[in-house]
Amino acid sequence: MDEVTEKCGGLTAKQRDTAYAMVRGQMPLEDVMKKFGITETEFTGWVMDGRFTEYAASLARGYAEAEAAYVWKILQGLVQNGGVSAIRLYFDLVGKKPPANGEMRAGTADLTELRERIFREPEGGTA
Numbered sequence: 001m002d003e004v005t006e007k008c009g010g011l012t013a014k015q016r017d018t019a020y021a022m023v024r025g026q027m028p029l030e031d032v033m034k035k036f037g038i039t040e041t042e043f044t045g046w047v048m049d050g051r052f053t054e055y056a057a058s059l060a061r062g063y064a065e066a067e068a069a070y071v072w073k074i075l076q077g078l079v080q081n082g083g084v085s086a087i088r089l090y091f092d093l094v095g096k097k098p099p100a101n102g103e104m105r106a107g108t109a110d111l112t113e114l115r116e117r118i119f120r121e122p123e124g125g126t127a
């Protein structure tokens with residue numbers, strides 16, 4: 001057994017390549033099996049063994065973690081642009097609830113009053 005096979009739980013290169021192709025999701029499972037010449041019986045054996053599915057799951061977790069920062073950055077941009085669905089998703093992800101409608105209206109009223117005070121003509125008219 002070579003070093004790579006040993007590090008990957010004893011999986012063969014064919015199993016590793018198949019797991020990689022599955023995780024990348026660029027083709028349906030049937031096409032992946034055909035590409036690598038895998039029979040249903042052979043694939044079922046890999047799944048039943050558990051090492052193959054653990055390796056594929058490990059790859060998927062790695063890709064998800066690698067993409068998380070990119071996805072988070074996109075979500076932040078959508079939130080900043082006022083995307084309502086993005087804002088709801090943001091609150092769901094951070095585990096907080098958005099302000100209730102009444103609270104938002106009160107907050108908006110406060111902001112409106114503050115804006116009017118700031119932009120009101122100075123006392124005694126214009127200069």
